[in-house]
Amino acid sequence: MKIRNRIALQFSLIVATILLVFSVVIYFTTATYSRDDFYDRLKSKALTTARFLIQVNEVDRNLLKIIDRNTLTALYDEKVLVFDENNRLIYASVDDHIIHYQRSLLNEVRQLKEVETWSDDNQLAGILYEEGGRKLVVLASANDRVGRNKQKNLGITLVWGLLGGISVTIGLGIFFAGQSLEPIDDINSQVSTITARNLRLRLDEGDRRDEIDQLAVNFNAVLGRLEQAFEQQRSFVSHASHELRTPLAALKSEIQLGLRRQLKTDEYEAILTNLLSDTDRLIGLTNSLLFLARTLENISQMPLAPVQMEEVVLFARDELLSAKPDYRIEFDYDNIPDSETETTVSGNEELLKRVLLNLMDNACKYSADHTARVRIRTDNRSCWVSVRDQGIGMTPEDAVLIFDPFYRTSNAVGYDGFGIGLSICQRILELHQGQITVESQLNEGSQFTIQLAHL
Structure with missing residues (x-):
């Protein structure tokens, strides 16, 4: 019906x-x-x-x-x-x-x-x-x-009045129901014309006063987010293809070079070394892409537990210094927490460690002294962890785009990386109902700050 x-x-x-x-x-x-x-x-x-x-x-x-x-x-x-x-x-x-x-x-x-x-x-x-x-x-x-x-006449009058009233009510009900639902019919007609190829189309929002207008407003907002998701997907596929093509092309070139003529042993060793380097880069890129895809899974599939942020910082620091001994990590508090619960959040320890590991690695990599300064501060609701460096920094325009997958600033081209790490960090914090922000000045350094609600 x-x-x-x-x-x-x-x-x-x-x-x-x-x-x-x-x-x-x-x-x-x-x-x-x-x-x-x-x-x-x-x-x-x-x-x-x-x-x-x-x-x-x-x-x-x-x-x-x-x-x-x-x-x-x-x-x-x-x-x-x-x-x-x-x-x-x-x-x-x-x-x-x-x-x-x-x-x-x-x-x-x-x-x-x-x-x-x-x-x-x-x-x-x-x-x-x-x-x-x-x-x-x-x-x-x-x-x-x-x-x-x-009394008999009154009964007859009431019966006829009742039948007449019901008939008029049915007619007016159908008419006014049709009038009231006509905007929904218009919305259905407009929605049926929207496909994946024309997501830029929007519904008529009227004067935004009644519930149907609000429905159109909310649907347009959903269309906007859907269009953005499609754009991000297309951008992701395009950048991923580009990033994957570079090491694959290098692999092919090295193999063609080895097959073109008879080479000496040291020349074969050089080719194999280059193949290994390109293979490692390809594996690293593939692992990053897989990890980025996994962070888009539903929060209900991610195990959550109380996590002490100081311990996460220390674990990430030890793991990074173990892999790169020339890096330096300085850790301190902006304010001493009144209790340990102020630095305890509900989350996944491995994912949060991945965030801090990425931020510390970037801070040390882009700083001339390879030093990252990590600080923790708290209030009655949230816990903040900031990672500061004195590296190459970025422009305000770059700061807006820095969390997009595969985006790299122009002054970071000479450094190793794929432009995926910060995007992964943002996805992980979104899954934890948190946020990450950046403050940066070109050639003076950057500070990345993550915010999480504590227990």
């Missing part, structure tokens, strides 16, 4: 239920009021008859019958009976009709003083009238034909 039909159906059911309850309440409220009003009229008639009979001496029973028959307020099929203390009938307004009653009814009237009941199709009211030491029971009966006709 389409959404517009479902909305129209639900709206119609709600309105139909409200109209039905409203109609039923009106019908039964009116019926109750009409019945109570008719009983009051019967009681008033009974009381008036009793007063005429007892208090007015000039009015005998025959005259009272004439008055009852010709009064303007006479009710349809009206009958009035008056009984004395011994249940003897002392007055009847009509002689040719019988009111069916039981003696128990007279006793009930004497006990309750007022009784409302039915006599066949007529309503019957009984009252106890006390005057001059006498206790008379007066029964008044009549048929509320007018009230029933009115």
Whole structure:
């Protein structure tokens, strides 16, 4: 079922239920009021008859019958009976009709003083009238034909009104549901035209005031991120192909050189040395690409545990100095933590060590003195680790692009590297809900700072 039909159906059911309850309440409220009003009229008639009979001496029973028959307020099929203390009938307004009653009814009237009941199709009211030491029971009966006709007409009117209201509600529900969902139909039409080849297309965002406009805004934001991801993927493939082609071309050239003519032993050794160097570069590049791809996996697949950042720094320092003894790493605190939890974060120790190892290696590699200065500072929410060098630095334009895969600054071309390390660092910190920033000045050095929420 389409959404517009479902909305129209639900709206119609709600309105139909409200109209039905409203109609039923009106019908039964009116019926109750009409019945109570008719009983009051019967009681008033009974009381008036009793007063005429007892208090007015000039009015005998025959005259009272004439008055009852010709009064303007006479009710349809009206009958009035008056009984004395011994249940003897002392007055009847009509002689040719019988009111069916039981003696128990007279006793009930004497006990309750007022009784409302039915006599066949007529309503019957009984009252106890006390005057001059006498206790008379007066029964008044009549048929509320007018009230029933009115009630019947009211019921017919309510039924037709209910059916008409439901019909109008269904029609208006379908119309307004269609009107309300028309922007969504427009969005569906626009979305169907967007493919991987035209991700630059955007939805109409309207005035950005209602929920549908916000949906278009959010969808455009998703398209923007998707377009950026596609661009990064294309850029990644392009740069990866270029980086892989260089060592492969060198390998091919060395092999062709060795096959072109007979060489001496030392010449073969030189070719094999170059092949080994190019192979190591190719393996290093491949490993970096694989590691970069793995860092894009879901955070749920990465084991997390409490990690002490000082220990990560020390592990990374020892591993780097073991591989490159000519490097120097200086480590200190900007402020002494109040407790060890201020430097404890939730993360993967190996991945965080990879980040610091990369940052320290870059700092030492690009510094003339091969020295990296690592400092830790904390506050009540985060832990910061900064790695500073006094190396070649970079321009503000380069600082914006430095975390893109395969991006290298123009003054770093003479140094070994693939331009993947900082991109890997950024991916790892994103998986840890952290961030990495850079401050740098050309020819004066750079400072990379990572921020992580501590426990």
